[in-house]
Amino acid sequence: QVQLVQSGAEVKKPGASVRISCKASGYIFGTYIIHWVRQAPGQRLEWMGWINAGNGNTKHSQKFQGRVTLTRDSSASTVYMQLSSLRSEDTALYFCARMSGVYDSHFDYWGQGFLVTVAS
Amino acid sequence: QSVLTQPPSVSGAPGQRVTISCTGSSSNIGAGYHVNWYQQLPGTAPKVLMFANTNRPSGVPDRFSGSKSGTSASLAITGLQAEDEADYFCQSFDSSLSGPNWVFGGGTKLTVL
Numbered sequence: 222q223v224q225l226v227q228s229g230a231e232v233k234k235p236g237a238s239v240r241i242s243c244k245a246s247g248y249i250f251g252t253y254i255i256h257w258v259r260q261a262p263g264q265r266l267e268w269m270g271w272i273n274a275g276n277g278n279t280k281h282s283q284k285f286q287g288r289v290t291l292t293r294d295s296s297a298s299t300v301y302m303q304l305s306s307l308r309s310e311d312t313a314l315y316f317c318a319r320m321s322g323v324y325d326s327h328f329d330y331w332g333q334g335f336l337v338t339v340a341s
Numbered sequence: 342q343s344v345l346t347q348p349p350s351v352s353g354a355p356g357q358r359v360t361i362s363c364t365g366s367s368s369n370i371g372a373g374y375h376v377n378w379y380q381q382l383p384g385t386a387p388k389v390l391m392f393a394n395t396n397r398p399s400g401v402p403d404r405f406s407g408s409k410s411g412t413s414a415s416l417a418i419t420g421l422q423a424e425d426e427a428d429y430f431c432q433s434f435d436s437s438l439s440g441p442n443w444v445f446g447g448g449t450k451l452t453v454l
Contacts, residue, residue, distance in 0.1 A: 256443065265344065266387075266430065266445040283439055316386060324441065325434045327377035327393070331386035 223247040223330045225255075225317050230336035238305040241335045243317030250298040251275035254320045256328065257291065257302045261313040271320070272300055307339045345369065345431050347446035354454045358419045361449045363431035364412060369444055371412035374434040378407060378416045381428045381448075390429070391416060418451070426453045 226244045233239050243255065257269040270281030272291040279291040290303040304311060315335045318328035346364040353359040363376060370376055376394050379387035389398055391407040394414065406417045414433075418425055431446040 258443075258445075265447040266432075268443040268445070280441070282442060318387075321392070325374050327375070327389055327432065328379075328387070329389055329392075329398070331388075333386050 223319070225319060225330055225332035227315075227317060227332035227335045230338070232338045232340060233307050234341055235308055235339055237307050237339075238303055239307060239337050240301055240303040241315050241317075241337070242299050242301050243332050244297070244299045245274070245319070246298060250295060254323070255293075255300045256318050256320055257289075257315065258318055258328075259313040259315045260334075261310070264313075266316075267313075269302070269315075274300060304337075307337075309339050311337060312339045313337060345433060345444055345446035347429075347431060347449045349447070350450045350452065352452040352454055353418075353421045355421050355423065357421045358417065359421060359451065360418075361416045361429050361431075361451070363414045363416070363446050365414075365433060365435075365444075366412055368437040369412075369433045369435040370409065370414060372436060374436070376407070376409050376414035377432045378405075379430055379432065381430070383427075387430070421453055423453050426451055 224246045251274050254271050254273050256271040258266050260266050272279045281289045288305050293300040317332040319330045320326050321329040351359050378391040380390045381387045394409040395407045404420045408415050428448045430448040435442045435444045
């Protein structure tokens with residue numbers, strides 16, 4: 222069965238960076254696009270960016286310009302999201318999610334989320 | 342960033358019917374892009390409930406149905422059950438000038454009385 226596994230939680234100080242992993246299994250890794258979505262406490266889900274697991278192409282929301290880096294390790298069927306220059310507003314639950322199609326499509330599988338807390 | 346608007350909460354008694362609305366704009370729902378719905382139980386990942394406006398993934402009961410018209414969409418739940426108590430949110434694609442984006446509603450908390 223398809224699974225996206227994210228593990229753990231981290232507490233970071235303002236200005237630091239965090240790198241979150243998302244390990245895929247149950248399907249051919251390189252044939253889907255993985256998105257990153259975050260949910261701050263009491264806030265709506267917010268799209269951050271995507272990575273094409275096949276060719277490594279990425280695109281991210283303008284809001285995270287210069288702060289987010291998306292990468293993948295095909296040999297490990299894992300994608301990574303690094304967010305730098307953390308601030309308190311980045312405290313959120315970060316999800317990876319597989320998109321079933323390209324653009325006008327839905328997220329058919331989600332990771333369980335990775336909690337990032339930014340506090341001094 | 343364009344967003345989708347949902348009521349913060351809805352409620353209904355077991356067996357009743359409730360609907361959750363999702364209002365967008367001409368750059369997302371009104372542009373013809375699909376609306377998808379997700380159910381999220383506390384502390385868990387979202388689960389797709391409805392995709393491409395009206396399609397249920399396998400395993401989702403036919404008590405759930407979706408519709409779309411103009412710049413809005415709705416999720417209807419009939420025969421309400423206690424297990425339906427959860428957060429529901431809509432999602433669509435947005436093609437505004439700020440660039441392609443995937444947008445979400447703020448979520449609606451369903452309470453089964």
